[in-house]
Amino acid sequence: MKFRDGMWAVAEGVRVEYAEEVYDITETDKGLSLLCPSKKIRGRGDTLNCSTLTIDLEAPHDGIISVETTHWAGAARKGPNFQLFPQGGQKFEPKISKSDKGTTLSSGSLSATINPADNTFGIKFHSTEGSKVLTSLAARSVGLAYNPAWSNMLQTGDMTNFKHYVFTQTNLGVGETIHGLGERFGAFNKVGQAISLWNADGGTSSEQAYKNVSFWLSNRGYGVFIDTPGKVELEIGSERCCRAQTSIEGQRLKWYIIYGPSPKEVLHRYSILTGRPAKVPSWSYGLWLTTSFTTNYDEATVNSFLEGMKERDIQVDVFHYDCFWMKGFRWTDFIFDPEKFPDPKAQIARLKSSGLVSKVCVWINPYIAQHGAAFAHAAEKGYLVKRKNGDIWQWDLWQAGMGLVDFTNPEAVKWYVECLNELFDKGVDCIKTDFGERIPTLDVEWFDKEVDPHKMHNYYAYLYNKIVYNALQARYGETEAVLFARAACAGTQQFPLVWGGDCESTPEAMAESIRGGLGLGLSGFTFWSNDIGGFEGSPAPWIYKRWVAFGLLCSHSRLHGSGSYRVPWLIDNDDRSPEGCSAVLAKWTALKTRLMPYLMAQGVKAVEAGLPLSVRAMCVEFPEDPTCWYLDRQFMIGESLLAAPVFEEAGEVEFYLPKGKWTCFFTEQTREGPGWFRETHGFGSMPLYVREHTMLVLGKEGIRGAVYNYKKDVEVLVFKSKDNKTASADIVGSDGSFVGTLKESDFEVGAGQLLEGNSTIRRI
The missing domain is CATH 2.60.40 (Immunoglobulin-like)
Known part of the structure; x- marks a missing residue:
C-alpha cells in the first residue's frame, strides 16, 4: 500500500505520522526498547498531543535480530501466530554496548546500532565485526497511517470507520536485488514491484500467488522474515525507489532480519526460525501420473494408462486419482464413486500387485459440499466454520453449498483424520491437499474465538497441510509421509511437498513456473513440482517434450492436466520414433532414475540446510557472481548440476555458466x-x-x-x-x-x- 504521492505529498485521504527521533532507549532482558515520538522533542510541551512508536529490538539467535514496531500497545494480540524455532533454538544472550557511534545490540554476527545524535531517528543493521552494512531504517522510515485522514484527534476515540496501519521502510542499496516472498510467477527480482501477501487461486500468469511466504532474500547478504500470517503489503522500490516498505493493517508490525552473509547461511538460519523441511521418501522422487482433472476414468482406464506406460518402458512410481474419484457435487466426502470404483480397496491392491505402480495418491480439499454424506455429519457436530449469526458459512463457488472444515476445532481435526485413515485403510499412500486459498475473512466465526479471521486466511494452509501430513506420519512413519500441496505460507515447508498450481500449456507458462519454483526455493522450501505439459489446455507435442525434460529434473515430477490426459501417446498420436513423446518421456524418466543416488544424497543435505534441492536459484551456489542474481531460466539441481530448460521448438537455448x-x-x-x-x-x-x-x-x-x-x-x-x-x-x-x-x-x-x-x- 502506498502512503505517499511521490516524495513530497501524502496520498489522498491518508494521514501519516513518522517516528521522528529516538527519544529514549531502555535496556530489556532481550535487547533494547526505543521510544520514538512522531515529532522532534525540543521542549517538555512537545511531548503533548503526540503519537509515539515503540520499537523493540531483540536478539533471539545468532545472526538474527527481531524488530517490533507498536503504536497502541493495548491492542488485542489475537492469533494465530507462526510457531517459531519449532525444532528448538540455542539459548542466546544479547550483547549491548555504547560508544560514540551509538547504542548497539549484538546478536552474534549481526548487530543493530542506533544513531546517537539528538532529535534524530536511525537504526543501522550491520555485521558485528563492522565490515558490512546490510540495510538501515533511516529518517521517516517507520510510521503509522490512518485511512481516511482525521481532522481532529478526538475522532480517533471511535476507530470503527478508520483503518490503521503500521509500516517500516528498509533501505535498498545501490544494485540491491530482492527475491523470494513465496511462489511468485512474475519477475525474479522483486525491486520495483508492489506485492500483496494474500493467498489466492489466480493461476501462474498473474500477480497472485498460491503460496505467499513472508520472507525475502537480498543479494547484500541478509533476509527479512515478516512475523504475521495476516495480509502484508510490500512496496519494494515502488513507493520510494531506495526503500522496501512493509505495511500491515493493525497496531503492531514485527519482522526479523537474518544475516548470512551467504544465501545458504541466511536460508539455514531462516529454517531454524520457521522450521526445517522434512525428508521425503525416495519413491516420491519417481514419476507421478494422474487421471487429470475433469476427464472420465475408471479402473480399466487407469490400467490402460499404466500398461501403456510399461509397454513404452516408462516407469511410473505413483498413480494419482484426481477429484472425480468421488462423485460430482459430493466433494469432499471421502467416498469413492461406487459406479466407477465399486471396491476401491481391492482395485488399489490389484493395481499395486500388478507391479505397474508402487504407490497411490488421491485428491482432497478442505471444502465439504452439502450434497455429500460428510456435510450433514460435520454440520451437526459443529466441525464447519460458521457465520456470525450461527449459520454454517457456505457458498456455491467451486462446490454447491460447500462448507469449510474448522481446523481450530480439535474435534473437527480428529474427525478429518479419521476420514483420512479410512482412505489409508483402502491402500492410499499419499494425499494431494488441493485448494486452501479461498478462506473467508468477513462474516465468519471460528471455533477458537481468539483467532483473527484475517490472519486465518493465509495461516489456514499451514493448519490444513500439517494435519494431513501428521496423519500420514502417524500411519506410515516419520520419513514416509508426503503431500502434494498447492497452498502454503511460512512454516509449511515442514510438510513437503508442494506443486506450482494451474499453468497453461505454453512455453511462457513453463517459464512462469520456473520463476515460481525459484522464488519458493528462496523462501525455505526444499521440494517443488509442477504440472508437466501444463494444466490448462492441450500441449503441442513439442511443448510437452520440452516440459518433460524440465519436469524430470525438478525434485518431483508429475504428469497432470485439466480436461485432457497427459499420457504421451495421446499427445502426438502415438509417435513411436526416437523423437516421439513416449521415447522422450522414457529417456528423461530413466535419467532421473539413474540420478537417484545423487538426488537422494543432495536432498538430505538440502533438508539439513534449509535449501532448495531443485529448482535451486543460481545465486545460492554463486552469490559472488552478480549475473547469477538475475538468472530466471536456469537452475541448479543440488550443488553440482546445472540445467537450462529449452523454450523453443527448434531447440535453441541461451544459458550462463559461472566461473x-x-x-x-x-x-x-x-x-x-x-x-x-x-x-x-x-x-x-x-x-x-x-x-x-x-x-x-x-x-x-x-x-x-x-x-x-x-x-x-x-x-x-x-x-x-x-x-x-x-x-x-x-x-x-x-x-x-x-x-x-x-x-x-x-x-x-x-x-x-x-x-x-x-x-x-x-x-x-
Whole structure:
C-alpha cells in the first residue's frame, strides 16, 4: 500500500505520522526498547498531543535480530501466530554496548546500532565485526497511517470507520536485488514491484500467488522474515525507489532480519526460525501420473494408462486419482464413486500387485459440499466454520453449498483424520491437499474465538497441510509421509511437498513456473513440482517434450492436466520414433532414475540446510557472481548440476555458466565460465552441465523405479578441476540414511567399504 504521492505529498485521504527521533532507549532482558515520538522533542510541551512508536529490538539467535514496531500497545494480540524455532533454538544472550557511534545490540554476527545524535531517528543493521552494512531504517522510515485522514484527534476515540496501519521502510542499496516472498510467477527480482501477501487461486500468469511466504532474500547478504500470517503489503522500490516498505493493517508490525552473509547461511538460519523441511521418501522422487482433472476414468482406464506406460518402458512410481474419484457435487466426502470404483480397496491392491505402480495418491480439499454424506455429519457436530449469526458459512463457488472444515476445532481435526485413515485403510499412500486459498475473512466465526479471521486466511494452509501430513506420519512413519500441496505460507515447508498450481500449456507458462519454483526455493522450501505439459489446455507435442525434460529434473515430477490426459501417446498420436513423446518421456524418466543416488544424497543435505534441492536459484551456489542474481531460466539441481530448460521448438537455448570448468553431461565436452553460451538441442537433451570438482554417483543403466540400492552396481563419474583436487560424494540409503562419504582414494582399495557389486569409476 502506498502512503505517499511521490516524495513530497501524502496520498489522498491518508494521514501519516513518522517516528521522528529516538527519544529514549531502555535496556530489556532481550535487547533494547526505543521510544520514538512522531515529532522532534525540543521542549517538555512537545511531548503533548503526540503519537509515539515503540520499537523493540531483540536478539533471539545468532545472526538474527527481531524488530517490533507498536503504536497502541493495548491492542488485542489475537492469533494465530507462526510457531517459531519449532525444532528448538540455542539459548542466546544479547550483547549491548555504547560508544560514540551509538547504542548497539549484538546478536552474534549481526548487530543493530542506533544513531546517537539528538532529535534524530536511525537504526543501522550491520555485521558485528563492522565490515558490512546490510540495510538501515533511516529518517521517516517507520510510521503509522490512518485511512481516511482525521481532522481532529478526538475522532480517533471511535476507530470503527478508520483503518490503521503500521509500516517500516528498509533501505535498498545501490544494485540491491530482492527475491523470494513465496511462489511468485512474475519477475525474479522483486525491486520495483508492489506485492500483496494474500493467498489466492489466480493461476501462474498473474500477480497472485498460491503460496505467499513472508520472507525475502537480498543479494547484500541478509533476509527479512515478516512475523504475521495476516495480509502484508510490500512496496519494494515502488513507493520510494531506495526503500522496501512493509505495511500491515493493525497496531503492531514485527519482522526479523537474518544475516548470512551467504544465501545458504541466511536460508539455514531462516529454517531454524520457521522450521526445517522434512525428508521425503525416495519413491516420491519417481514419476507421478494422474487421471487429470475433469476427464472420465475408471479402473480399466487407469490400467490402460499404466500398461501403456510399461509397454513404452516408462516407469511410473505413483498413480494419482484426481477429484472425480468421488462423485460430482459430493466433494469432499471421502467416498469413492461406487459406479466407477465399486471396491476401491481391492482395485488399489490389484493395481499395486500388478507391479505397474508402487504407490497411490488421491485428491482432497478442505471444502465439504452439502450434497455429500460428510456435510450433514460435520454440520451437526459443529466441525464447519460458521457465520456470525450461527449459520454454517457456505457458498456455491467451486462446490454447491460447500462448507469449510474448522481446523481450530480439535474435534473437527480428529474427525478429518479419521476420514483420512479410512482412505489409508483402502491402500492410499499419499494425499494431494488441493485448494486452501479461498478462506473467508468477513462474516465468519471460528471455533477458537481468539483467532483473527484475517490472519486465518493465509495461516489456514499451514493448519490444513500439517494435519494431513501428521496423519500420514502417524500411519506410515516419520520419513514416509508426503503431500502434494498447492497452498502454503511460512512454516509449511515442514510438510513437503508442494506443486506450482494451474499453468497453461505454453512455453511462457513453463517459464512462469520456473520463476515460481525459484522464488519458493528462496523462501525455505526444499521440494517443488509442477504440472508437466501444463494444466490448462492441450500441449503441442513439442511443448510437452520440452516440459518433460524440465519436469524430470525438478525434485518431483508429475504428469497432470485439466480436461485432457497427459499420457504421451495421446499427445502426438502415438509417435513411436526416437523423437516421439513416449521415447522422450522414457529417456528423461530413466535419467532421473539413474540420478537417484545423487538426488537422494543432495536432498538430505538440502533438508539439513534449509535449501532448495531443485529448482535451486543460481545465486545460492554463486552469490559472488552478480549475473547469477538475475538468472530466471536456469537452475541448479543440488550443488553440482546445472540445467537450462529449452523454450523453443527448434531447440535453441541461451544459458550462463559461472566461473570454472563445466562438462556437458551428455557429450562430456567442456566449457569454461564465466560466460553466455548458445546451443541447439533435440528433445532428448538440453544444457545439463556438471560442475568441476564433482563426484557424481549414478545408478546402473537400465534400472527402473526410484527405489533401489544406491550403493550397488553404481557408476561413479569424477569431474576434475584444474587443480586436480580430490572429489567426494555422500552415499545414502534408499531410506535417506547416511552410509558414508565416498572418496577417489577408496577405489584404489576396491571401494569395498561403501559400494557393493560391480561398481565402477571413470574420471572425466
